[in-house]
Amino acid sequence: xxxxxxxxxxxxxxxxxxDWTIQQVGDIERSLKALTLDDVVIVHLDLSAIESLDxxxxxxxxxLRARLAVDRTVELASPEPPMLRLVAQxxxxxxxxxxxxxxxxxxxxxxxxxxASDRFSGWLDGLAFLGVTVLRFxxxxxxxxxxxxxxxxxxxxxxxxxxxxxxxxxxxxxxIIIAYMGAQQLQQFGADIFVVDLVTVGVLxxxxxxxxxxxxxxxxxxxxxxxxxxxxLNQEIDALKATGVEPIEVxxxxxxxxxxxxxxxLTVIADAVGVAGGALLCHWLLDMPFVQYFQRVDxxxxxWTFWVGIIKAPVFAVLIAAAGTYRGMQVRGxxxxxxxxxxxxxxxxxxxxxxxDALFAVLFMEIGI
Amino acid sequence: MSADPVIVxxxxxxxxGAQTVHDGLCMQVERGEIFGIVGGSGSGKSxxxxxxxxxxxxxxxxxxxxxxxxxxxxxxxxxELKMTYGVTFQAGALFSSLTVLQNVQxxxxxxxxxxxxxxxxxxxxxxxxxxxxxxxxxxxxxxLSGGMIKRAALARALAxxxxxxxxxxxxxxxxPISAAAFDELLVSLQRELGLTVVMITHDLDTIxxxxxxxxxxxxRKLISGTLEEIVDNPHPWIRExxxxxxxxxxxxxxxx
Numbered sequence: 001x002x003x004x005x006x007x008x009x010x011x012x013x014x015x016x017x018x019d020w021t022i023q024q025v026g027d028i029e030r031s032l033k034a035l036t037l038d039d040v041v042i043v044h045l046d047l048s049a050i051e052s053l054d055x056x057x058x059x060x061x062x063x064l065r066a067r068l069a070v071d072r073t074v075e076l077a078s079p080e081p082p083m084l085r086l087v088a089q090x091x092x093x094x095x096x097x098x099x100x101x102x103x104x105x106x107x108x109x110x111x112x113x114x115x116a117s118d119r120f121s122g123w124l125d126g127l128a129f130l131g132v133t134v135l136r137f138x139x140x141x142x143x144x145x146x147x148x149x150x151x152x153x154x155x156x157x158x159x160x161x162x163x164x165x166x167x168x169x170x171x172x173x174x175x176i177i178i179a180y181m182g183a184q185q186l187q188q189f190g191a192d193i194f195v196v197d198l199v200t201v202g203v204l205x206x207x208x209x210x211x212x213x214x215x216x217x218x219x220x221x222x223x224x225x226x227x228x229x230x231x232x233l234n235q236e237i238d239a240l241k242a243t244g245v246e247p248i249e250v251x252x253x254x255x256x257x258x259x260x261x262x263x264x265x266l267t268v269i270a271d272a273v274g275v276a277g278g279a280l281l282c283h284w285l286l287d288m289p290f291v292q293y294f295q296r297v298d299x300x301x302x303x304w305t306f307w308v309g310i311i312k313a314p315v316f317a318v319l320i321a322a323a324g325t326y327r328g329m330q331v332r333g334x335x336x337x338x339x340x341x342x343x344x345x346x347x348x349x350x351x352x353x354x355x356x357d358a359l360f361a362v363l364f365m366e367i368g369i
Numbered sequence: 370m371s372a373d374p375v376i377v378x379x380x381x382x383x384x385x386g387a388q389t390v391h392d393g394l395c396m397q398v399e400r401g402e403i404f405g406i407v408g409g410s411g412s413g414k415s416x417x418x419x420x421x422x423x424x425x426x427x428x429x430x431x432x433x434x435x436x437x438x439x440x441x442x443x444x445x446x447x448x449e450l451k452m453t454y455g456v457t458f459q460a461g462a463l464f465s466s467l468t469v470l471q472n473v474q475x476x477x478x479x480x481x482x483x484x485x486x487x488x489x490x491x492x493x494x495x496x497x498x499x500x501x502x503x504x505x506x507x508x509x510x511x512x513l514s515g516g517m518i519k520r521a522a523l524a525r526a527l528a529x530x531x532x533x534x535x536x537x538x539x540x541x542x543x544x545p546i547s548a549a550a551f552d553e554l555l556v557s558l559q560r561e562l563g564l565t566v567v568m569i570t571h572d573l574d575t576i577x578x579x580x581x582x583x584x585x586x587x588x589r590k591l592i593s594g595t596l597e598e599i600v601d602n603p604h605p606w607i608r609e610x611x612x613x614x615x616x617x618x619x620x621x622x623x624x625x
Binding site: 021022023025026029054055056059060063082083086087090091332333334335336337 | 465466477481482483484487490491494495497498509510511512527529530561562
């Protein structure tokens with residue numbers, strides 16, 4: 001037991017016993033709830049039997065004394081330990097009662113307004129970032145010295161070359177899935193040969209570039225945001241600015257240009273692997289000779305089929321790079337922000353890629369290719 | 370002061386590959402003193418600290434905290450032990466996604482079973498104790514100045530009411546006025562809470578204002594003694610450290 005209470009009519013003698021240290025604070029708090037104080041007018045608080053006392057224990061005594069003293073007298077029956085005095089002094093300085101800072105609760109209307117204006121200024125910031133980057137790019141066109149070939153090459157390597165295995169694998173699997181599903185349906189009509197059309201047109205026009213863009217958004221969009229965000233947290237961006245080097249020029253532009261180079265190349269690989277995957281499946285499943293498959297490929301594609309897919313790649317690349325670098329630049333303050341904005345970068349990149357793909361589909365239909 | 374020392378480091382060897390950082394280093398810290406560790410860059414001050422904290426096992430030798438040899442403890446026992454000391458790191462190492470108050474509450478939440486009210490009030494008490502204003506408790510580390518971060522880190526180190534405190538360069542990066550205020554805070558906390566403090570520092574002002582005894586890492590060993598003994602030590606590096614250009618202003622005052 002951490003205390004002993006003795007009643008003498010209206011007086012209570014409360015002797016605190018044993019260890020009053022941080023390890024016991026939880027238990028003591030719970031045991032104090034059993035203390036009955038009905039009709040007690042005066043409390044004699046005896047601290048002399050405490051064996052060890054630390055700051056947390058002293059706070060508990062301080063708190064107990066304050067609560068007891070609300071509607072009765074409390075007298076210390078033993079000398080006040082210095083630790084207790086320290087607690088009282090520390091809390092007095094601030095007037096502890098008013099300490100808890102209230103986070104003001106806002107009305108629904110105010111929240112709505114704040115949210116809307118935050119969103120709007122977010123859009124403006126994004127637009128400003130885009131504008132500055134394009135301006136820098138145009139400036140770089142005039143002045144070839146600001147092109148950073150080594151940096152661009154590094155990003156082509158990181159976002160392109162190292163992504164080849166996964167992009168190829170996914171393209172292969174997707175082609176197999178389309179061919180298999182198509183074969184199942186078309187076999188019923190004896191229209192096996194159209195499986196080739198389905199795979200070729202599907203992969204070249206849409207799926208090759210779209211899946212590649214989504215994989216790259218996940219791999220590189222997040223990497224861009226995390227790299228730049230960590231540099232931001234580490235004050236490296238400030239250091240660049242202070243050295244008179246424009247971060248947009250050395251960090252953002254090479255990533256954009258690198259990805260604009262890498263994504264179309266990856267798309268070509270995805271297209272090739274996809275068509276090859278279709279050939280393998282047709283060979284196994286439909287016993288179609290490779291020669292016949294590739295003849296049919298040749299017949300099924302129009303002059304534009306390949307280019308309709310590939311022309312989208314640089315646009316997707318810019319969207320992914322923009323989302324990654326912009327969100328990276330927005331990081332400030334804490335490591336949680338870094339994680340949040342990296343997530344936002346990837347989600348937005350994928351969303352914008354799919355949205356742009358839909359717009360392209362409408363556009364190509366309108367111009368009839 | 371009780372007779373048995375709080376920390377006994379005996380004859381430890383720390384090696385990284387072919388490089389030997391400590392070779393038969395010994396150190397002893399008595400209860401209730403402020404012990405300063407000094408040494409050149411790369412002399413292994415932080416390695417020594419990590420060894421004493423049990424974050425690194427030395428290749429040889431033993432480290433005893435309050436008589437318990439920590440080099441042979443199992444991980445679960447080491448966890449228990451880590452509740453008995455507080456540490457601040459050089460750059461503060463506050464958790465950036467938590468407020469100052471939450472930073473202080475984290476060790477309490479992990480190791481203790483407290484009511485919400487006690488958790489809130491005790492954490493706030495620690496924040497106030499290190500001389501931060503109450504508003505600072507609800508701020509994030511990125512919103513604090515360098516001096517406030519050092520104080521907040523101290524508040525977190527004190528969260529579990531340790532008797533033993535380790536500080537890694539507590540005043541580095543502070544202006545002389547903030548550093549002096551921190552020294553003063555440290556001395557008064559040490560006295561009022563009966564702490565034993567081990568501190569790595571490069572700040573001569575801090576050493577002269579706070580430390581009872583000093584240990585200097587030279588030649589992979591520790592030479593320790595009272596401030597006077599160390600200042601008069603004939604070792605060339607120690608002479609350079611305490612009598613060099615940056616230290617000369619202390620020479621005169623010491624003689625007086």
